[in-house]
Every structure is written in structure tokens, then in C-alpha cells.
Amino acid sequence: MLRWARKKECTCLNSxxxxxxxxxxxxxxxxxxxxxxxxxxxxxxxxxxxxxxGQLILDQQKVNRP
Structure with a gap:
């Protein structure tokens, strides 16, 4: 029984x-x-x-047009 428990523990550890x-x-x-x-x-x-x-530059150009 002890051998089986160790093997199961080892398998669980590997998993x-x-x-x-x-x-x-x-x-x-x-x-x-x-x-x-x-x-x-x-x-x-x-x-x-x-x-x-770019949009800001265009808007500023529109405002500054005579």
C-alpha cells in the first residue's frame, strides 16, 4: 500500500x-x-x-484668412 501511495504522489507531482x-x-x-x-x-x-x-493647423489657417 505504501508503494502505491508513493507512486500516486509522484504522478500527482509530475502532473x-x-x-x-x-x-x-x-x-x-x-x-x-x-x-x-x-x-x-x-x-x-x-x-x-x-x-x-493637422485639423488644428487647417482650422487656424481658416481663421487667419483675410
Missing amino acids: CQARKRTSDLAKIIELPMELQKAQREEQRVQTEEQRLE
Whole structure:
């Protein structure tokens, strides 16, 4: 009986280690994806800022026309 219990404990430990490795791998894969998402958002914000700056210039030109 003791031998069986040790084997079961070992199997459970291996299973827990495998789940931890899988979880760690998932985190490693998610990091570049999150980085890409953040980069896309930053690019979107920069594009919007440029659009607004361009619109401001056009509005100022309209106001300054004689």
C-alpha cells in the first residue's frame, strides 16, 4: 500500500509540474502578443494625434484668412 501511495504522489507531482510548465509557456507566448497589442494601440494614438494636429493647423489657417 505504501508503494502505491508513493507512486500516486509522484504522478500527482509530475502532473502539477507539467501544468506549471504549460502555464509558464502560455505566459511566455502571451508576452509578445501583449507587446504587439500595446504597440498597435500606441500607433493608433499617434495617428490620432497627428490627425488632430493637422485639423488644428487647417482650422487656424481658416481663421487667419483675410
